[in-house]
Amino acid sequence: MDIRKLKENHKLLKEYKYELGKVDKGYANRTLYVNISNNTIKEKPVTDFMKDKFVGGKGFGMWYLWNAVTPTTRWNEPENEIVIAGGPVCGITQYAGTGKSLVCSLSPLTDIPIDSNVGGYFGPLLKFAGFDALEIQGKAEKDIIVYIDGNTGVVTIEEAPLEAIDGHVLGEQLTEMYADNEADKRNVAVVTAGTGAEHTRFGLLNFTFYDPRRKVTRLKQAGRGGIGTVFRDKKLKALIIKFSNVKGDLNNAFDQAIINKTGIKYHKEIHDLDSKQNNMRKIGTANIIEVMDAYDLLPVMNYQYGMHPDTQKIKSTVFIEKYITQGVQDGCWYGCSMACAKAADGFELKTGPYKGHKVTVDGPEYENAAGLGSNCGIFDPEGILELNFYCDTYGIDTISFGTATAFAMECYERGIINKEITCGMELNFGNFEAAVELLHQMSRGEGFGVTVGQGIHKMKKLFAEKYGADPDFLFDIGMEQKGLEYSEYMPKESLAQQGGYGLTNKGPQHDEAWLIFMDMVNNQIPTFEDKAEALHYFPMFRTWFGLYGLCKLPWNDIVPADNKYTSEPAKVPEHVQNYLDVVYGVTGKKLSVLDMIKESERVYNFQRIFNIRMGKGLRANDKIPYRSMGPVTAEEYESRKERYDKQLAEKIGYDPEDKTIEEKMAVMREYREDQYEKLTDAVYKRRGWNSNGVPTLEHLKYLGIDFPEVVEIVKDLQ
């Protein structure tokens, strides 16, 4: 459609002019607040209190959200907000992975705060336009866009009736509309959801960046927790920002030279070592598909198994050789030499409304290949790419879609649901046509796709209440916790990773701790105390990235050549020091590792208490489905019989000879569930929480977040 015609049909609802600012040592010192119910736009100061206690990024998001909602607010009420914030380091260009935005909102899946971390240019350009955060509250009556012109200092709210909703079309339309010419396109960044976000609870947000070589608008995703669903429920069609003249020094750093030196050292490291280590520049995170399979950790058919002979059909080299364009700069922000934002170009779609179109597919990332592929029994690279593409453009989280579809497929195969319920669909594992049709149904808002799109938590309830399924069995095999679907690793044989998934703030997502190898393979954290220490350090360390606008991958998806000679290689000490140096360079703040952990602990504990305030966040909410802890079915036991029998004999002192599988499974289950409880005790203790998972007042005092409204929530739970 003619871009001019689209624009002519915009109706201006509000225009707001602001003074352009200058970033000072990483902070713009202002937040832009937009209420789309009553079209109010205002600026709020970013206070020293906020910087001291919450740093930026996710910290700011949680703080604004806390102040916006009450314990009874739900995701689809106008009070709920979507907050987008980078962080003080966000927007430097010399170090890899420094353009992240953190998005916070109350989740339609979990009813508690969710945070999702995303690349693309929106976060950095927002800061250069003058704002550390964008806070959106309210609900519009008709589809609107919010446009921030960071060159002239104008913010507008406009009705935008004619533009597409699907991410890849809308991203292109708006980039074209707001750029002056081809060269100007990289100065425009767009946030969209998609049609699928309207009919599911796991809608995502696409954050664009313009790729000048491919000449396409690329999409990165704030995937987890259904923020895209909130976005469309607010009748937001898109957010657009424009800022020209990005340079490498716009953060007005305290000491640019330190940043330059650290960044160039890191670029050299990637140049010299990436091809010998993880091949991030060739294939991104998908490099581990075959690794996970080799170590029996790849989720196969709803996490029943950890490997499959057909994995070789979707291993990373297949994607490298046949689909993913090689040798083209693929960073999702300037200066990312890790460049893991891979893409398949000229991919011809076989199904759906864009059938026959040749498109650029952003991905596959590991999670997509595992979630859309092996976990659904789909060992077909083109099937994975097609699902990946449609998930993105429809605004659907690949992880939740993959895990929820895998659950529905297992229910279908076990006769818990039938063809009548699936509206005629044969939902067997491996059925790509069925999986992609579910997606198209989610886009159109019809059929069984809408049911799957409600997420596993809601499906379990429906299948039990309406179709008479055994709720206990569904609880065992439904891989969700707190309402959020598991991401794509098999935690069954690693107690620490069960905690890494279960003892999290937002639900089972691996961004807090990923300890499978340290625990299961390396045996580096054998005791409960060791595991608890890891489940303290790593979640706090990883939270820290989200406070500063950083990507976690450059931390440990490459390591210095001499890393192995350090005392704690898993922590990659040199890179930790790089981050402390970069933060010093930007802000002038000298941090130790302990300070770093403490900064995270503040936000982490605040978020935990936020969960409690919203009715979750206690021990009962940290329980996990047994499928993530051990074999639920006889088939699963059989598939690892040797391992399980050995464990019964050696660890539990139970002789497996002449016992039935059911007897052995029961003993195993009792043992493993008990282990998880003991782990929970140890982790709570290490984190400064009581046995119900509530932060103690003493700990809150130590962290300096014992504000009255925080204490109020936990004082009766001590």
Next chain:
Amino acid sequence: MKYLAKDESKCIQCGNCEEVCSKTYFKINDRAKSCIQINERDGNPEINVCDQCGECIDICPVMAISRDKLGVVRINKKICVGCFMCVGFCSKLSMRQHDEYIEPFKCISCGLCAKQCPSEAIFMAEKDDSEALELQLDKVFSK
């Protein structure tokens, strides 16, 4: 393509080339601001200067680096975002950076230093275009 060729065995390490380079482009005699740098390795002179191979062209996120009509690899400082990936990824360590500037700099085969070289250790030369390392994007995206 035009490039600055070298014969290290003839270099007498006088530093004339560094001086003329930094004076020409940064109006100061400072070898840290020279595109060509004379070092010593194992007691022998080593001349480090860009050979216009072009591998940096594909590294730049904003396509600020390109090859001009004469085959010289040049940086468009107006659009450069100062990420310095080209500095870290230059296999020959010939892309330069100085903290007083937010863009990198490199030899553009102007030949001024060659004129000042008393020992003919550096001199302008031509090499075949086939030695260019950058991707041909029209071919990459035509598949």
Next chain:
Amino acid sequence: MIKLNNRDFPWEEGMTVESVMRAKSFTYSRIIVKVNGQHVDQEDYSNTAINDGDEVQMIHLLAGG
């Protein structure tokens, strides 16, 4: 018997770092190998013998994703 990552692992005649890695399907690209506390580089995996009773560590440096 040897200790592999602090767990018992049966020793065999002619065992090398490479043969243990093959037996365990340790295929990942970033593994730190130590035999009795001494680092072993990748190029030496095939010619580093493992003796009965050795303490072997094969630490996978994989904590990303």
